[in-house]
Amino acid sequence: MNSMTISPLATPAIRAVKRNSTLTSSLSSLSFSNHFNFFETSLRSPSRQRRQQRQRPPSPQPTRPKSSIPSNAPPTPESETPHSIYERAKSHALAFDRHHHLLSSPSWRQTQMRQTRLSPTKPHPRLPPKFFPPHRPPNSRYPPSFFPPYAHTSRPGPPAHPPHHVLLHDPPSVARMTSAAKLARRLLDVACHPSLARAGRTTEDVDALVHDRTLASGAYPSPLNYMGFPKSICSSVNEVVCHGIPDGRELREGDVVSFDVSCYVGGVHGDNCGTVIVGDCDFDENGISASALPEWNEDDYYDLSSDCSFLKRDWRNVPYRTEFSSEEERMRFVTARRLVQAALESRDEGVKACRPGGCLSDIGAAIHAVADAYGYDTVRHYRGHGIGTDFHCAPFVKHFRNDDKLELLPGMIFTIEPMIVEGTAECIEWDDQWTVATEDFGRAAQFEHTVLITETGVEILTLP
Numbered sequence: 001m002n003s004m005t006i007s008p009l010a011t012p013a014i015r016a017v018k019r020n021s022t023l024t025s026s027l028s029s030l031s032f033s034n035h036f037n038f039f040e041t042s043l044r045s046p047s048r049q050r051r052q053q054r055q056r057p058p059s060p061q062p063t064r065p066k067s068s069i070p071s072n073a074p075p076t077p078e079s080e081t082p083h084s085i086y087e088r089a090k091s092h093a094l095a096f097d098r099h100h101h102l103l104s105s106p107s108w109r110q111t112q113m114r115q116t117r118l119s120p121t122k123p124h125p126r127l128p129p130k131f132f133p134p135h136r137p138p139n140s141r142y143p144p145s146f147f148p149p150y151a152h153t154s155r156p157g158p159p160a161h162p163p164h165h166v167l168l169h170d171p172p173s174v175a176r177m178t179s180a181a182k183l184a185r186r187l188l189d190v191a192c193h194p195s196l197a198r199a200g201r202t203t204e205d206v207d208a209l210v211h212d213r214t215l216a217s218g219a220y221p222s223p224l225n226y227m228g229f230p231k232s233i234c235s236s237v238n239e240v241v242c243h244g245i246p247d248g249r250e251l252r253e254g255d256v257v258s259f260d261v262s263c264y265v266g267g268v269h270g271d272n273c274g275t276v277i278v279g280d281c282d283f284d285e286n287g288i289s290a291s292a293l294p295e296w297n298e299d300d301y302y303d304l305s306s307d308c309s310f311l312k313r314d315w316r317n318v319p320y321r322t323e324f325s326s327e328e329e330r331m332r333f334v335t336a337r338r339l340v341q342a343a344l345e346s347r348d349e350g351v352k353a354c355r356p357g358g359c360l361s362d363i364g365a366a367i368h369a370v371a372d373a374y375g376y377d378t379v380r381h382y383r384g385h386g387i388g389t390d391f392h393c394a395p396f397v398k399h400f401r402n403d404d405k406l407e408l409l410p411g412m413i414f415t416i417e418p419m420i421v422e423g424t425a426e427c428i429e430w431d432d433q434w435t436v437a438t439e440d441f442g443r444a445a446q447f448e449h450t451v452l453i454t455e456t457g458v459e460i461l462t463l464p
Contacts, residue, residue: 089373168411181461184270203235207246222262253279273448343445354458417448
């Protein structure tokens, strides 16, 4: 779930670290800006937000002297410069376009955006929230420690540390974070399974099942009642970018759906997100079990010298659909695959850019390079975030080119969650003050990992 606010984080397993005075000042300015982005946009109507986005000049980046750049950071290998990342992603995009004959259809993007505009995602009726009563007596199943601070009140509470403090996790805290992250991934796999995320089901069906599975696993669904959010997951369909509220809308074949799944267990949060295409599988979704899906091989997925796995199956290793009723239907699915592939690759390149002694801005540069290579854009307004006892805290991770100079240190844990869109990155917010959608009806896709900076590199905590 994207950064919204900063809540208290006080635990002996996590220690706050203040950088040198120059960097502290710069990071403080950055963090406060991110801290209030959510509140600023949530008070706007969509029409007012559109006017302000057109009229408001871009905010200047905080000035940071060169001394704030870590001098002991190892140079980025020549093979991993933004240019080389762009060239690698460009080769994947070109392979995809040739395979699916998109080079002969230059107007496919405008056609798909027009189709989305003719049948936009709209809010539907939804069931009442499953909030826990504020004065519920504690019991053995739900002791007080089971709940995050906002579970009964909707307010995370005042921050225990200033936003310019970056948190380093010690081994006991890393162990708890790993456990929470892996549970979040198992719950995400439930939400994204072809037997659940299929035509005829509603996003509220997915939310209800994930809610029950979360509680059965001894965890609390992190989004529930966070700043008043009424559901246990976020579900974003087609042009919805993020923070979509599950409701009674039935999923349709060809829908692009992102599920953002988070949980609170052991006093810390786990957070991740994945995007699926409804109905894009080469088998009957009914009754298929998770064990029926083959194991995913990341090393072969983008290997252009082998079988080009990304042309045949998705990130769940589900084989793509091969038969369509019309050319229009085929193009709807194929262009959705391309967008999802770009979002997945941008997240993975962002993760690869992480290393001890590296710079926070390397992540945004890598992600933006992939978006450029595919001809897409990356959303600026919503960002990754630190995570621990707090759902959202520093550092805040921009998924676009930026000048944020923060040295990555062992013990840092944060999310990388780019939102890639077909058209422009301009967004509007619905009247529910949560749902964020593209202004031009371009579809969106998002993937998210929680990562740990280690002494030797980066560890993905949200792996199966």
